Amino acid sequence: MERIPILKMGPYLLVTIQVDMHDRVAMTLQDELTQQIVKDHARGVLLDISSVDVVDSFIGRMIGNIAAMARMLDAETVLVGMKPAVAITLVELGMSLAGVRTALNVEKGMAMLQNSLKGKETFGRNTQG
Amino acid sequence: MAVILKDETAWIKSSSDIVKVRQLVRDWAIAMGFSLVEQTKIVTAASELARNALDYGGGGEVRLEMIQNELRRGLKVTFIDQGPGIPDLEQALKDGFSTGTGMGLGLSGAKRLVSEFEIDSAAGRGTKVSITRWRNT
Numbered sequence: 530m531e532r533i534p535i536l537k538m539g540p541y542l543l544v545t546i547q548v549d550m551h552d553r554v555a556m557t558l559q560d561e562l563t564q565q566i567v568k569d570h571a572r573g574v575l576l577d578i579s580s581v582d583v584v585d586s587f588i589g590r591m592i593g594n595i596a597a598m599a600r601m602l603d604a605e606t607v608l609v610g611m612k613p614a615v616a617i618t619l620v621e622l623g624m625s626l627a628g629v630r631t632a633l634n635v636e637k638g639m640a641m642l643q644n645s646l647k648g649k650e651t652f653g654r655n656t657q658g
Numbered sequence: 659m660a661v662i663l664k665d666e667t668a669w670i671k672s673s674s675d676i677v678k679v680r681q682l683v684r685d686w687a688i689a690m691g692f693s694l695v696e697q698t699k700i701v702t703a704a705s706e707l708a709r710n711a712l713d714y715g716g717g718g719e720v721r722l723e724m725i726q727n728e729l730r731r732g733l734k735v736t737f738i739d740q741g742p743g744i745p746d747l748e749q750a751l752k753d754g755f756s757t758g759t760g761m762g763l764g765l766s767g768a769k770r771l772v773s774e775f776e777i778d779s780a781a782g783r784g785t786k787v788s789i790t791r792w793r794n795t
Contacts, residue, residue, distance in 0.1 A: 549680060552673045552709075583680055583698060585705040586767060614698035622702060622767040623753055 533558045535565050538575075541642055542566065542604075543635070545577040555591040562595060566602045572649075573642035574599050577635055579610025589624045596629045605645050607631065609638035660725040660732070670708050670737070671717045679708040679720055683735060686722050690733055692793060700733060700791045703768035707737045707787050710764050715739025715785055725790070732773070732792040738784065745781040 531554060536543040542565055544558070562574065576595065578584070584592070596606040608631045619626065632638035668682060669675060683704040687697040704720070711718040718739030725732050744750045753766045765787075769775040772789040779785035 549677050551677055582684070583701050583705060585702050585709070586764060587705075587709060612698075614695045617695055618698045618702045618771065621699065621770050622706075623770070624767070 532561075535562055537565075537569055537571070538639075540570070540572040540646065541575060541639070542569065542571045542573070543575045543577065545580070547580045549583065550581075550588060552587060555588055559591060559595055559598065563598050563602060566599055566604045571604050572646050573604055574606040575635060575638045575642065576606060576608045577610050577638075578608065578615070579612070579634070581615065582612070584611075584615050584619055586622060586624055589619060589622075589626060593626060593629060605630070605642055607638040607641050609633070609635050660727040662723050663726055663731075664724040665721060667719055667721045669717070669719055670711050670739075673709075673712065675717075676705060676708045676712065680705050682720075682722065683733075686724070686733055687791075690724060690731065690793060692733070692791065696791060696793075699771040700735070700789070703771040703789050704735050706764045706768040707735075707789065710787075711737045711739040711741075711785070714744075715741030718784075730792050732790045734788060734790040736786065736788040738786045740784040743781045743783045743785055744777075744779040747777060747779060751777075 531548055533544060533546055533554060542562065544562060565571065566574065576592065592608060599606045606629065608629050611631065630641065632641050668678065670679060680701050683701050684697060687700055708720060716739065718737060721736045723734040725734050751765050751769065768789060773792045774790040776788045
């Protein structure tokens, strides 16, 4: 069964979904990503779905779960690259992914993570410690 | 009355078949000239119903039909399972209703994504759900 690669980019993890995801692949990704966040002390996750043609309620729920789990592990998630047809369909399906931050592309998502990390460092945990 | 121009049947036995159903419905929707948004909607609806057939019906079959009436052509996708059936259809069609692991958007969400939605089910009788998207010609 194929797996979705998780790439480390400084304090962030980049996950690019390029396959039509089998349900089990989605579940495996949740497990591996949460472990990787802890192992790498990652502060953010960029979830790139620019190659994804279909997000149904199962995959949508997986995206919401990843964002919620990452938040509990002190990492922010930004969902990037959603196709317009996918956005239209998700909203009609009744799933607006409230609580998941989005950006149009990886570059903008990265800038979003950097900004929120800056804000956090002023008040939040000390990453040098 | 609509006539069937073409049909194909496939099985839903494992979760990899959900991916296959998505691809099959996508191929048909492209061949029939549906727009990208229309393709995405019917593929997503089919994905929800294929998962329902597997999770609640223990698997089943999917039948794709290209149909034509006096005015237009449509893609009809029917899911049939021999599972326990749905005792309370009205409740099952409400947003947020779920007995499984989903968000309870499966049936009601799929219904919103298509032009026509038909469901036939009762306790002990399995479930048959048909969705149709019409194309103006």
